[in-house]
Amino acid sequence: xxxxxxxxxxxxxxxxxxxxxxxxxxxxxxxxxxxxxxxxxxxxxxxxxxxxxxxxxxxxxxxxxxxxxxxxxxxxxxxxxxxxxxxxxxxxxxxxxxxxxxxxxxxxxxxx
Amino acid sequence: xxxxxxxxxxxxxxxxxxxxxxxxxxxxxxxxxxxxxxxxxxxxxxxxxxxxxxxxxxxxxxxxxxxxxxxxxxxxxxxxxxxxxxxxxxxxxxxxxxxxxxxxxxxxxxxx
Numbered sequence: 001x002x003x004x005x006x007x008x009x010x011x012x013x014x015x016x017x018x019x020x021x022x023x024x025x026x027x028x029x030x031x032x033x034x035x036x037x038x039x040x041x042x043x044x045x046x047x048x049x050x051x052x053x054x055x056x057x058x059x060x061x062x063x064x065x066x067x068x069x070x071x072x073x074x075x076x077x078x079x080x081x082x083x084x085x086x087x088x089x090x091x092x093x094x095x096x097x098x099x100x101x102x103x104x105x106x107x108x109x110x111x112x
Numbered sequence: 113x114x115x116x117x118x119x120x121x122x123x124x125x126x127x128x129x130x131x132x133x134x135x136x137x138x139x140x141x142x143x144x145x146x147x148x149x150x151x152x153x154x155x156x157x158x159x160x161x162x163x164x165x166x167x168x169x170x171x172x173x174x175x176x177x178x179x180x181x182x183x184x185x186x187x188x189x190x191x192x193x194x195x196x197x198x199x200x201x202x203x204x205x206x207x208x209x210x211x212x213x214x215x216x217x218x219x220x221x222x223x224x
Contacts, residue, residue, distance in 0.1 A: 033211060033212075035214075040216075041216055041217075042116075042202055042214035042215050042216040042217050043156075043202070043204075043212075043214040044214070045211055045212065045213065048211050056211060091155060091156065100144075100146075100158070100161060101206075101212060102158075103148075103155045103156040103157075103158075104155055105154065105155040106154075106155050108153075
């Protein structure tokens with residue numbers, strides 16, 4: 001059973017470009033979570049999704065950030081018009097209903 | 113709102129010495145409790161978790177943690193540290209499925 005997969009592992013963007021981060025949950029998991037880790041900090045919750053539904057987006061910035069988890073395909077975290085402050089590691093986790101999250105390897109975003 | 117405090121930003125221990133990493137949480141109920149380890153540039157690996165039952169939890173790599181409700185603590189311990197244990201350690205709390213709140217982490221350095 002493959003673990004949570006994220007791609008790309010590293011992403012470099014210039015200010016103003018769009019960043020698209022993908023997450024494929026573990027097989028059988030229908031809950032996906034996105035977290036952001038700034039340098040020297042812990043992970044901060046961004047959004048919780050189930051298939052075709054956003055359940056909790058209380059940690060998402062109000063502008064430029066969006067997330068989806070379509071019926072088919074991976075979950076996507078989209079950051080429009082990136083700024084240098086968006087540089088961080090973005091982690092995806094998936095879970096069944098048991099409360100234990102399985103984390104992907106993360107996408108390191110660098111905004112030049 | 114829940115919060116997690118890891119009072120020690122950085123800990124250095126000698127190889128073979130014992131280790132204790134502290135974690136205190138603030139939560140309205142008994143949460144799910146987790147310890148993760150993160151090596152540089154890597155994702156998070158779950159060391160152990162507490163949902164209910166025995167308050168002393170055994171994890172992987174020889175780690176254990178003890179849940180103390182009266183102190184709102186979930187400290188991580190290992191009797192004898194190995195050089196390969198050098199990494200960053202995160203305590204997290206959650207409720208039901210996912211959406212964990214993480215501490216800011218403790219960086220462990222192991223001296224030969």
